[in-house]
Amino acid sequence: MKFEILEDKPNYLKILIKDTEPAIVNALRRTVLAEVPVMAIDEVYIYENSSSVWDEYITHRLAMIPLKTDMKMIPLPLTEENQASYSVTLTLDVEGPKTVYSSDLHSSDPKVRPTSGKIPIVDLLEGQRLRLEARAVPGKGEWHAKWQAGLASYQMVFKVDTTECEDKKACVKACPRKALKLDGNKIKFDELKCNGCGACKEFGAKVEEDRSKYIFFIETNGQITAKEALNAAIKILLAKSKMMESEIANHKK
């Protein structure tokens, strides 16, 4: 399997994966969605809440705040047994009148903090107070959406053969994605632009899926970078394959 990075931004990655098959790419996609761990608030102790909002409502809001995550501290693959090996405490003590934002949370680990300080939690009026302590732990998207690191998807790549196109100019013009370009008497094809729509078929082109190549996308919520999500997904898949290998080797007939 070969990887070619097409776009590389902190929270977004677009990769061309070659010499592979759909099952492998789909396993990678599902691992990013369900198994790559990030930190999220899981327990909240409310000492004082004289706002007009219930404790449960505030707790839910806190849990959904994306937290920057230090991947070096999280065991992979994460399980219910090793989940408690790492936790961070966040405290909040605010008096009104004021809108309480995620930036008002103080973390025991500076590497674990809200990805944005501008997420509103609650409005406090004159004399109202919110004082609480929260515990953030790592978790996986398959346990709860608050632990989902981001989104992952893939797109098929197509092979287009234009050798039998009689009206080459019309064939190029028909392509809505500008994947075809006239070069003298030949047509140049850009596989990264084609979405397989088939509009060029009307002019004699042959379009078919290339089942050995896929364009893979990852977009994270800011807790970890897209590259960290990809690396973690690969490590998890490798660890699971090794576990399966040793289970088979230890199986007694």
Ligand code: SF4
């Ligand atoms: S299949 Fe569609 S996008 Fe691809 S080259 Fe043909 S017309 Fe363009």
